[in-house]
Amino acid sequence: MTAFQIILMGFLIICAISVSFSKNLLNSILIYMSFSLIMSILWVCLESPDLAITEAAVGAGITSVLFFVTLKKIHAIEGSESEKKEAKENE
Amino acid sequence: MGPNLLANYGEAVSAILFCIGFTNLLLQNNLIKKIIGLNIMDSAIYLFLAEKGYIAGRLAPIVVDSVTSVDTYINPIPSGLVLTGIVVSVSVSALMLSLTIRLYTRYHTLNLDEISMQLKKEGR
Amino acid sequence: MSKKRSQEEYQKTFSFRFFRWFNGEKDPYLGEVEMHPQEEYQLDPQAALRYEKEHDAILDKVYDLERNKTMQLFHKLYHATSILFCLFLIALLLVTISYLPATGTIDRPVNNEVAKRYIENGLEETGAVNIVAGMILDYRAFDTLGESHVLFVATVTVLILLRLNKTQKSDAEINDRRFEPKNDTILQLVATFLVPIIIIFGIYIILNGHLGPGGGFSGGAVIGAGLVLYLNAFGFAKTERFFTEKTYKWVCFFSLSFYCLAKSYSFYTGANQLHSVIPKGTPGAILSSGLILPLNIAVGLVVACTIYAFYAMFRKGGF
């Protein structure tokens, strides 16, 4: 169990660092999602199922959805710019 | 250095994560990444707290077969605190994201430095 | 040498003006200053354009990030100090942690009489099988009351930032429709299966908050996620049939008021050593543990509505 926890924690640190250095915003949000998921597994290992459920529903679910809507709103998801152009041309 | 660094490896990881989040919040130019940094920072603190409640070889604090001996379960207090904390961090990140949307619709950038440059140029 | 001033001379002095101003008899400008509306100053348009361009050029020079040496230096200095500060913080925290009591062991200050009573008497005193739920909704309920208001105040700020008025709303709707999946069959079919299951699972988590892991907040988040999925699959037209801003307002109002009043009752009776009339029930049954179940339901409703509201606000600035 300890080895498993240590591996998970290593993943956590890798995720946190790669969020900071990734160029693409969508990528960093996906990495953050996996960060939350790993965190919730870790909490199961630490015998706190309440936290695990909440983190899985909130960190990996709701927060990420909100991030995605924001990205869509600010046109940061790749492709949405070109889609917009197409839509304009169609009009 | 104290004696317990290796035994407290979970806390050490949470301290490193805290500082990564802190650095992101302080240094990233991009607002979205700042917000992710904020979330990482908060999660790190919660990991720290959860580690504090953990006792090796004991069960989650849900009473099974009406055994209410203190030697059976882990400490429930940190879990309760973290539950409260998670709600706070969700609300804060929703607020920050909506601020981001507003800023973007007005200035068309996510970089705070560029925004303050624009404000200075407007000369008010 | 004192000389009595004549009336005219006196009228010119400051004190005369001050006293008249102080008594409110007269405005200092009336009579002394000829008052007429200022003529609008009109700049020659070409000169204005030139002037603006010059101004912009100067500003560009001053605020040009890439070429301004001092500003660049400042930025580098700022980054360097921040990184140093963070490294220092890591070192400090690691040293601190190395001195903390070892994790996982039993004889630590954390495992004291507080945790002992929560575990040993929690079932009896709160009626909740899940000790964490009993702790946050009964022993330390004031925190949780604050927490639900944090969520409420966050919604209020999001409303302030993103709610649009009627005229802007139609624009936003047109803008939103472009992003909306136009009757995606696969998504709709999957949603028809998934949404009921997700919502039932959320309700299960809420209702079992005092019996197993879960509770109002996580269950509410799950239900909110289900609603968001439904919205994405079928569009605003469908959801607005049962969920509008008014629904949100009243659900939130009733749940939070119920929460406030119920907790006020329990705080009041607790502090004044009165007997609380709320029955505890048999531990383990669904209808047990006093106020915890209704409070979980209230919190769950607030959270589900809030999450749906966040999503709708972010997407098009209204419901």
Next chain:
Amino acid sequence: MNFICNFPFFSILLSLFSGTVCSVLPQRAAKIVNRVVILTIGLLSAILLVYLLSTGEPFIYWMGHFPAPWGNEIRAGVLEAGMALFFCIIMYLSMAGGAHKLPGEVVESKHNLYYILVNLLLSSLLALVYTNDMFTAYVFVEINTISACGLIMIRQVGRTIEAAVRYMIMSLLGSGLLLFGLCIMYDLTGHLLMSNIKESVSLLIATGEYQIPLIVSVALMCIGLCIKSALFPFHAWLPDAYGYSTVSSAAILSSLVSKGYIFLLIKIIYRVIGFDIFNNTRIIDMLFVFGLMGMIFGSLSAIKENDIRRMIAFSSVAQIGYIYMGFGMGTQAGMVASVFHILSHAATKSLLFIAAIGLTDVSGGSRKFIDLTGAAYRSKWAGVAFTVGSLSMVGVPLFSGFISKLLFAQAAVQVEGKMLASLIVLGISTVLNAIYFMKTVIRIYTSTDESSYTSITFKDRKSYALVLLCFIVLNVILGVNSQPIVNMIEQGLAMFD
């Protein structure tokens, strides 16, 4: 238990509940509810204060059915009740003084939300004042932060939103550090209630265990609260936030929000760590140095400023420096001076913000000094009030600022190592204060020959003038009748132990 002991709990719950109620009420009703609630809470706090002065004993109130180490508690002493009363007075006056500007600054449909924010802000301030539990304090600190952010950006111009983002980033750094410090403290002591933590901490100090983590945790909490209350190097968000938000918001933010955090810090110093233990750490030297730097650099930035509201905002930085200097002295006298300065600064700064809006209103809405020339002749009450505020800030006798400077000087004389530094900086800061405030006062009393203001009515509003009069009276009361208040503060601080 006496029925009056329920009052702190009633006031917190009343303001929380009124926040919820305001969300469904029509706009006018929300305004009335807001006013009535603030007045009621003020009244409750006044009664509580009288009761506590007569009994002379602080009391503990259980929040729930369980006693000390298990349940949650609030605690009321003289200082807490006095602070609550004072916060209510300032909040009521600030809301009333800015009420006539509100329709122009905030969109009509969002007035309700404004009152919700004010109610919740009040509840969080009251909870910070009364609470006896560290984690509850953290939760209400977050409510305070979010609602303050809402108050900043409810007037939606670009500057305020940018300021709100900066404010949130700084505050979140602060809350993160506060929470981390709190967690380490919890790990060392196993308690969350302030009184129990204090027992454990004194035990730890006596046995010499866990010294380093203890100091680090205290330092983290202190730095977190310093960042949140805009101590000098962390003040970047402050001028825009105070300078461009609505009038009432600026007055409330500058006088109450940062004071709530400072009061929490006082509680931590006295009730969590213990005054003597805190004074033996190096932390007070750090607070002292940052306080001194804030006093000078805040004033220097204020002198450079060309905008009246931003100038007042920068002056806040200097005044918060004063408060931290008092903490840094490490004596009872310094602490009393700081607490008195919290009161005096709150009364004066909100007066200045509200008077400044009167001056800018009659100058065509411009806030540049050049346009303010002669503004005091056009709006008499605002002119007089601004002068009173400035004199108080500079430290002229008869006004509250004089007393706080006197107390600071007296406290400084008693401290050996820090006497010279604090007296010199106090002198320099007073001179700098005088430069920029007197410059403004002279400017607004210079008559002009220009005649570009005909379109503006010169009439003073009655309610606005009344608010300014109340503020002036409050200032003079604090300045003339200071001895009972100082005694009360001393009594309240003694009750903390």
